[in-house]
Amino acid sequence: MSAPLLSARGLGVDIGGRCFARALDLTIECGQRLAILGRNGAGKSTLLSTLAGLREPSAGSIELGGTPYAVLKPRAAALRRAWLGQALTDPFGSTVLETTLTGRHPHLGRWDWESTRDAELARSALAAVGLAGFEQRQIHTLSGGERQRLAIATLLAQAAPLYLLDEPLAHLDLNHQMAVLELFSGAARDCGAGVVMVLHDPALAHRFCDQALLIDGEGHCEIGAVDAILTAEKLSALYGYPLREFTHQAQRCFVPG
Amino acid sequence: MPTRRRAVLILTALGLLALASFWAALAVGSIPVAASDIVAALLGQAAPGADIVRELRLPRALAGFACGGLLALAGALMQVLLRNPLADPYILGISGGAGVGALFAIMIGLPAFGIDGLAFAGALGAMLLVFGLAHGDGSWTQTRLLLTGVIVAAGCGALIALMLAITPDDRLRGMLFWLMGDLSQAGSVWPPLLALAVALTLAMPFARELNLLARGLMQAQALGVAVDRLRYAIYLLASLATAASVTTAGAIGFIGLVVPHLVRLAAGNDQRLLLPASALAGGALLMLADTLARSIIAPQQLPVGVLTALIGVPVFLILLSRQAR
Numbered sequence A: 001m002s003a004p005l006l007s008a009r010g011l012g013v014d015i016g017g018r019c020f021a022r023a024l025d026l027t028i029e030c031g032q033r034l035a036i037l038g039r040n041g042a043g044k045s046t047l048l049s050t051l052a053g054l055r056e057p058s059a060g061s062i063e064l065g066g067t068p069y070a071v072l073k074p075r076a077a078a079l080r081r082a083w084l085g086q087a088l089t090d091p092f093g094s095t096v097l098e099t100t101l102t103g104r105h106p107h108l109g110r111w112d113w114e115s116t117r118d119a120e121l122a123r124s125a126l127a128a129v130g131l132a133g134f135e136q137r138q139i140h141t142l143s144g145g146e147r148q149r150l151a152i153a154t155l156l157a158q159a160a161p162l163y164l165l166d167e168p169l170a171h172l173d174l175n176h177q178m179a180v181l182e183l184f185s186g187a188a189r190d191c192g193a194g195v196v197m198v199l200h201d202p203a204l205a206h207r208f209c210d211q212a213l214l215i216d217g218e219g220h221c222e223i224g225a226v227d228a229i230l231t232a233e234k235l236s237a238l239y240g241y242p243l244r245e246f247t248h249q250a251q252r253c254f255v256p257g
Numbered sequence B: 001m002p003t004r005r006r007a008v009l010i011l012t013a014l015g016l017l018a019l020a021s022f023w024a025a026l027a028v029g030s031i032p033v034a035a036s037d038i039v040a041a042l043l044g045q046a047a048p049g050a051d052i053v054r055e056l057r058l059p060r061a062l063a064g065f066a067c068g069g070l071l072a073l074a075g076a077l078m079q080v081l082l083r084n085p086l087a088d089p090y091i092l093g094i095s096g097g098a099g100v101g102a103l104f105a106i107m108i109g110l111p112a113f114g115i116d117g118l119a120f121a122g123a124l125g126a127m128l129l130v131f132g133l134a135h136g137d138g139s140w141t142q143t144r145l146l147l148t149g150v151i152v153a154a155g156c157g158a159l160i161a162l163m164l165a166i167t168p169d170d171r172l173r174g175m176l177f178w179l180m181g182d183l184s185q186a187g188s189v190w191p192p193l194l195a196l197a198v199a200l201t202l203a204m205p206f207a208r209e210l211n212l213l214a215r216g217l218m219q220a221q222a223l224g225v226a227v228d229r230l231r232y233a234i235y236l237l238a239s240l241a242t243a244a245s246v247t248t249a250g251a252i253g254f255i256g257l258v259v260p261h262l263v264r265l266a267a268g269n270d271q272r273l274l275l276p277a278s279a280l281a282g283g284a285l286l287m288l289a290d291t292l293a294r295s296i297i298a299p300q301q302l303p304v305g306v307l308t309a310l311i312g313v314p315v316f317l318i319l320l321s322r323q324a325r
Helices: A044-051 A074-080 A096-107 A116-128 A144-158 A174-191 A202-208 A232-239 B004-027 B035-042 B050-081 B094-107 B112-135 B142-166 B169-180 B190-215 B217-222 B227-249 B255-267 B271-295 B304-323
Strands: A006-015 A018-028 A033-038 A059-064 A081-084 A162-165 A194-198 A211-215 A221-225 A243-248 A251-256
Touching: A006 A044, A018 A044, A018 A059, A018 A194, A018 A211, A018 A221, A033 A044, A033 A174, A033 A202, A033 A232, A044 A162, A044 A194, A074 A081, A074 A096, A081 A144, A081 B217, A096 A116, A096 A144, A096 B190, A116 A144, A144 A174, A162 A174, A174 A194, A174 A202, A202 A211, A202 A251, A211 A232, A232 A243, B004 B035, B004 B050, B004 B271, B035 B050, B050 B190, B050 B227, B050 B255, B050 B271, B094 B112, B094 B142, B094 B169, B094 B227, B112 B142, B112 B227, B142 B169, B169 B304, B190 B217, B190 B227, B190 B271, B217 B227, B255 B271, B255 B304, B271 B304
Parallel strands: A033 A194, A033 A211, A081 A162, A162 A194
Antiparallel strands: A006 A018, A006 A059, A211 A221, A243 A251
16 A cells, blocks of 8 residues: 555644644545644644645654655655645736746756646646636736635646645635635545645535544644534534534534524 | 747847947947947957957946846846845845945055955955844844845945045045946956856756745745755855946946846746846846946046936836836
8 A cells, every 4th residue: 555645643833932733643645635623823824834844843754655854855745745825925927827837847857948738737727726718817917816716726737646725715705615625625536636724614624524633722633534523512612602513414514603 | 828939039139139239339439430340359450449449348348248247137036035026136235245345445545456355355244244144043034134134235335425424535536436336447357257157057047946936935845946045045146146246347226126127027027038138138238328328428437327327217117106006
């Protein structure tokens, strides 16, 4: 059996003297989808960027496909995982197509220019997020939601088997939220991709993920199957607000109240 | 979509532009030289005006090309490094440090090579000071680097003002010309030409990674760029390119700020094209500006920095108002 896409052992995450996670173990196999939920400032993004190898963990080890980050060169890591960050600012102009093509960087040699095949991949990634026809637009003319979909298209062009998504639904309207979630769960189902995403809606997390991780900001993390973790009781404690749970056709909904 | 073919076409056009301004720099001046005599002079044959072309105009044109190219290249690199379109080669205090060195050398009456030597030492000193202070706790964010550089530049500015205030009048003119940027003081043309060739050769392999760096540090790292190493390298490269230019011709303004923006407007922001195109366009523009500087009110010569600023300020204001849309 091949190594899991991502595995963390005894992971500790600290920032500015605050501990967000200690002795955390998690594994993402092909096709698995993990949702990370927690309050604002609970360390979700910090944990995710640590899992992406963009910051050093304070303890423990993280392996991508069986190889620790310390051994992987940045480019080799970029072929194994793609990371979606929050809120990009672009001081310089660029077209939508050029921006999407930056996702092809790890696949190109030092002196290579993007080939027509790279351009085809970029165009189909744009089409997958509903941005077909936007190729020549300047990025600063896009709306917030279009920018977010462009960032997702860039991620798709990177074509890595593991997606680490920090609030992939930010700025998106309802139909694009569903389209993006279906896109990534389709990638997990059909292509065996692994997905880790920070979400704010427990109902969507229950519907589109098979594992959930609750992070409380005090260093306690709870991880398990969504059915066991995403309950009204645990979520009420997590968010510090009473939630009621309803079930409709095997889908859970959580209503404040 | 960026293609190699388009890049080659644009660079060829800019190369021709640079050749045209090179030719103008050799032909135009208080003593016009005929085309056939320029060719003869370049081939080392005797001709009317051959000495003027070989001894005066050729070194000055080459120094102008090298300095313009270095400044525009350094400006483009600084803008990516700081992710700030308003950055220029002098923003981190390199020219301030060089100015302190050069003015001190002029004040105590050192010969030309002493001025160059102290200017280069001052530039290196400012570079190391900014790097050391900005890097202090290992964070070295863009804002911290920018603020440190601006403060060091302000400190150098104060020292420069102090030296201007206490220097006897007969040496002030040399100081002012140095501060405004002036190619007539250029010594040997080989150091800046060599520096330009080396800087461009070292920067080009990282051009696509710089495209990603412009998007953001973490984005670049996630896409496979060794961000920290790249930023150290770019900081060093841009600083040394600036130091080489400032040592040769003083603090010529606005080339490093405006040329990368002009190229961006015309050809986009792909660093694989932007870096060499900026070097060519900067070289061409500075040769042209210098030709104007020594022929507008000939036989009197203006410091070229005055002309680049006179051209650069309105161009930059127009760019800025367009950006505000």
